[in-house]
Amino acid sequence: MSVIYLEQNIPTLDGKPVVDNSSHPMRKITNLIAQNDGNWSEEVSKQVSSLFSSLAPNWNSSRHQYTKDPVIDALRRSELKDTNIGLEIGCGTGIYSSLLKDAFKSLISVDLSIDMLCECSVKDSFYIQGDAMNLPIRDDSISAIVLINCFLFKTEMKRILKPAGKILFISTSGDSTPIYLSPEQIESIYPNSDIKTAVAGWGSWYSIENIKTN
């Protein structure tokens, strides 16, 4: 099955910066991890955590104004059937947790960086510090996984997701986002799975279900 492209419902308003982030160091890590969980080690984990911890104090003020559009669109149009337990991975400062909280009966949000988590509002989610490569979550237990501007750890995502569960992979600046995967990459990571995608505002999203990995 190939990727289904949905029509754009939220327009891309003027002013989106055109940035070629195809050689961004984060893009390289994103590709490596998504292809084969590659090169993720205790050392890389510490480096990534320390990088985002240094960005935490200014993270919220550095976001653009339309950052929530693709999240809203994905939640509206990805047809989540099981909304029992949502897991937000790489939640950062929790900018999107309040939106996700309304979509699920229970929401858990995980991040590597304690400094990013310290910026979160405790009323929006149950926040835990952890590494998405090795989550303290049992097999086949999560209804939907939401990754917003975060790496896709395909083996661990498949392990914890219910067989009928869904992954939402959202990039708030679309293909200008440093942590981004193209439709072709998503299709090669999850061949023969059901994949939908849409552009929304300045960003884009994928929903992935009936997941099979290569």
Ligand SMILES: C[S@@+](CC[C@H](N)C(=O)[O-])C[C@H]1O[C@@H](n2cnc3c(N)ncnc32)[C@H](O)[C@@H]1O
């Ligand atoms: C680009 S930021 C995005 C934060 C938030 N989702 C947002 O869009 O504002 C990526 C986040 O993923 C977290 N992260 C990176 N690798 C991770 C891992 N292995 N497990 C959990 N979180 C991770 C980082 O600490 C960081 O907060």
